[in-house]
Amino acid sequence: MRGRKIVVGVSGSIAAYKACELVSKLRQQDADVRVVMTRSATEFVGTATLRALSGRNVACEMFDVCPDEQIEHVSLAEFGEVMIVAPATANVIGKVAAGVCDDLLTTTISAAACPVIFAPAMNWRMWENPITQANVKRLQALGYVFVEPEEGWLACGESKAGRLASTDKLLTAIEKALGIGDSKLAGKQVMVTAGPTREWVDPVRFISNPSSGKMGYALAEEAARRGAKVTLISGPTALPAPAGAELVNAETAEQMAEAVQQHLPGTDVFVGAAAVADWRPVQQADAKLKKSQGAPELKLEATPDIIAQVSASAQRPAVVVGFAAETDDLEKNARQKLDDKALDIIVANDLSAPGAGFGSDTNAVTIFDRDGNSKQIDTTTKRKIAAEVLDSIEQLLGTH
Ligand SMILES: Cc1cc2nc3c(=O)[nH]c(=O)nc-3n(C[C@H](O)[C@H](O)[C@H](O)COP(=O)(O)O)c2cc1C
Known part of the structure; x- marks a missing residue:
């Protein structure tokens, strides 16, 4: 309730x-x-x-x-x-x-x-x-x-x-x-990541992206509505905590990865909807870099690949879902990611479509699963997309 x-x-x-x-x-x-x-x-x-x-x-x-x-x-x-x-x-x-x-x-x-x-x-x-x-x-x-x-x-x-x-x-x-008890998600433990991460350059500057967190929050709320026990690991967003989910805040990719690992035991479904920064500065300046010193040369290194870690974990949840934000070759890139990271479902976001992607209240996606099925969802609210994604998850849970 x-x-x-x-x-x-x-x-x-x-x-x-x-x-x-x-x-x-x-x-x-x-x-x-x-x-x-x-x-x-x-x-x-x-x-x-x-x-x-x-x-x-x-x-x-x-x-x-x-x-x-x-x-x-x-x-x-x-x-x-x-x-x-x-x-x-x-x-x-x-x-x-x-x-x-x-x-x-x-x-x-x-x-x-x-x-x-x-x-x-x-x-x-x-x-x-x-x-x-x-x-x-x-x-x-x-x-x-x-x-x-x-x-x-x-x-x-x-x-x-x-x-x-x-x-x-x-x-x-x-x-x-x-509908409590009707859903295959009822009583299951669901973890969702949402929002961007911030990779600090110095105490006042960071590398990030325009993710608002709305998609992940909608997923967390819908999963809770279906009776799941939901943990939402969120990067910095301006959104209120979704009803029915336990909210855990994380700022950097490293912190998000740690929070995910900490909450992973017992998780049945993992949905990685966060837009985790792929790279972070190798070094973080302790003090603000001065403009007068000239533009710094940033050396970047890869951040932890959270979803790949979850998928490869000994405590792998029954269903692991990733998101792919693509600007070109949507299907090819999404399926590649599905295979590379051994995911069960990938939700591919066509960032070039109107009303789709970052910050918007709506989205247009295609859901691909490991069995080769795909489902295209035209521009609609992120709440409805969340329901579609969770329906696909329920279908897979039914086959386990
Ligand atoms: C002591 C007392 C107990 C009542 N108990 C009931 C009851 O259990 N069920 C019922 O339908 N009406 C009961 N009534 C009658 C209603 O209170 C009355 O029909 C009232 O107009 C209902 O208003 P309402 O439906 O707007 O709440 C009771 C009236 C009194 C004085």
Whole structure:
């Protein structure tokens, strides 16, 4: 659940207090939780409790301006990878089934593009009421997921079906909606390198390249989304740490190589997306080189070939993926690199293509694998490319 974005809707049922346990359990698994409550729900539990448990402000009112100045019902709907209404009243279920959006919760549900789960809780007669049952069926037919209420002691003093399903069942439904456990990467250890390296000439100058790190960060985030345990070894970038990944900073190729070796034991998949400098100055001046001394003659030496080291290692991960940034002869050069370094997959970047390569939010690549397969992906977001690369990795993992 680490970093997964979950919206928890709470409506006015006596079971609203159980939403506290759900939010707490999600937070214990490092999920990023936002709570939206109906006005009735606040009669049962205080916003302060859910604010403390979720670590974020609780949204209740449609016309409150949220701190980031976005429109709350849209921003909440866009934020969630999954939304769960627990407990869901007969009223909320009926309103959503009828297309009514007269408060923040129902409006958010209406605007949500993510899966929405309802966990009803109500008096057994309310649950058995044919109108409620028809509403549930209508919503199920539209793709909404229901975690059926359980039989047990109800606040009305009877023991019948209507109790909110157990927190474990709610968590299982959330995991299912998020696809956790479905991916071959679930539970696997994935290491990704990203960004440029800096090879210092003197204390104020370095050799580097324009890599932004966006491709590697997108890969790390997508792998974490698929349930992998991700370590991201990153050169200097301006990007925030991706959700769900452990970030390790490294500046030079040497430092990156050391960090990779240190984290290699137990790694199942290695993706070398960093633009590691190939050469570094043989000598680094301790003090700033003076302009007045004239242009220095730089003698360069090769930096460690990180991906070749990983591939040749006794602890070689099951799948080793490299990137090739080429300006000419894309396929020939990429396949050569795949063979030379004994990689399983190489993602070849045509730097001459529009919208591809360094710094851009988009990329166009061809994925070549060791079995001779190739897949061309036209210019699209780095997030989508990351998903394609991870699909190819999953395919290879399936054959191991
Ligand atoms: C003490 C009490 C307990 C209630 N428990 C439930 C319940 O478990 N499920 C339900 O559907 N309605 C329950 N209701 C009725 C709802 O609170 C009422 O229908 C309200 O309008 C729901 O508002 P909401 O759906 O906007 O949260 C309860 C009302 C009271 C006073």
